[in-house]
Amino acid sequence: MADDSEDERLLGVVASALVAIDEIANLTTLQMPYPPVVQRALDRIALHCLRRHASPPKSVPELVRWGYQRPLGKWPLRLPCDVYSLDEYLIDQDAGVPTALCHEVALCAETDNPFREASRQMSAMAGLAAERNQAAAFSTMRGVLAAHPVLTNKLLNEVRFTNSLGTLDEYLGVFYRPIGLEYQLDGAVHPCANCGTPLRPAAEQSWWCEREECRSGQAVSPGKALDWDAEILIQGSRRHRQFVSGPDRAAQRIASGLELPGVRVRLWPVHGPGDLLVDVPGEHTWTVMVVDWHSPALLGKAIAAAVDRHGTDSAAWVVAQHRTRADPGYLEIVRRHAAMADGKPQVRDEEGFTAMVRRRSEGSEHA
Incomplete structure (x- = not known):
């Protein structure tokens, strides 16, 4: 983002390169000349190391090794300690793929509005739904994507048959x-x-799930296996799953928790920002942005950027509950970094937001 230091921007360049490498389906094709985003990262980190009198990575494979062998505190970078935990890695040591933190760093480095960039595909679909008067179908599609990170070709057809996707049906396969x-x-x-x-x-015969919620304090367990010959499809890119369909699961929980007398909830409206519109008639209407980030500091900075540059100061930012369960100080860190924006954005977790709306609805009933 625009206010990052030079070393933070370099970290972002490296994180973007690691994400790009991970997205290459056949790594045997990763050879010189490397993709521009990868070559640029290697060149810039090498030059930076020489200026700092440090030994640089001599190849792309060595740069990747840095990702899982060196915590951030061992990189020749001066990073703000209130933003980055210096014992964290860019590549997961168990799975060998970019960490959630790596994806967040890369996203923040590539745009001044991470939320808009991550949801670009859904925003285009919302525009199409609005144009075709398909608001209900758009909400249904978002629900399908939240519920089905993976499908077989047969299950995809069943989903199409059992859900009313209207004219958006033809676009489901795009995801x-x-x-x-x-x-x-x-x-x-x-x-x-x-x-x-x-x-x-x-x-050691264990499993790794990309969703940190599933790995938090418990062993990951597999569900019903899907036969490899069943033409299995995975949803979108890791970025889409991490920043869009993952938080959409939390949005569904919030909507379910607000099924109360006197409260109106609309999931995934096609007009304007927000994952939910929550209305207590005669009291207040909230535009809710649901977020689920590994780094509370980067989340706070992203919220500040969205508020300052794109006018979302009136939104309620709601953090997935598992983040605050794992780290009781999570919200305080988000708020501290988000407070750099004008207007001091509202930031709560799922339970805090739901409890607030419940109190307002009860007050409305007694008025």
Whole structure:
């Protein structure tokens, strides 16, 4: 983002390169000349190391090794300690893929509005739905994407048959692509029993789920296996799953928790920003942005940027509950970094926001 230091911007360039490498389906094609985003990262970190009298990575494979062998505190970078935990990695040591933090750093480096960039595909679909008067179909599609991180070709057709997607039906397949071999084990793909995301085999006969919520304090368990020959499709890119369809699961929980007398909730409106519109007639209407970030500091900075540059100061920012359960200080860090914006954005977790709306609705009933 615009106010990052030179070293933070370099970290963002490296994170973007690691994400780009991970998205290459066939790594045997990763050879010189490298993709521009990868070559630029290697050149810039090498020059930076020489200026700091440090030994640079001599190749792209060595740069990748830095990602899982060196915590951020061991990189030749001066990073603000109130933003970055220096014991964290850019590549997960168990799965060998970019961490959630790496994806957040990359996203923040690539745009001055991370929320708009991450949801660009959904924003275009919302515009199409508004143009075709398909608001209900758009909300249904978002629900389908939140519920089905992975599908077989047969299940995709069943989803189309059982859900009213209207004229948006033809676009559902755009959000899915054939799954990669890295998810295959013994002729099957194993979705997570908790969230449905396909698992990766990890060390010592264990499983790794990309959703940090599923790995928090418990062993990851596989659900019903999908046969490899069933034409398995995975939803979108990791960025879409992490920043859009993952938080959409939290949005559904919030909507369910607000099924109360005197409260009106609309999921995924096609007009304007926000994942929910929550209305207590005669009291208040909230435009709710649901977020689920690994780094509370980067989340706060992203909120500040959105408020300062794009006028979302009236939104209520609601953090997925598992973040505050894992870190009781999470909201305080988000608020501190978000307070750099004009207007001091409202930031709560799921339970805090739901409780506030419940109090307002009860006050409205007694008025």
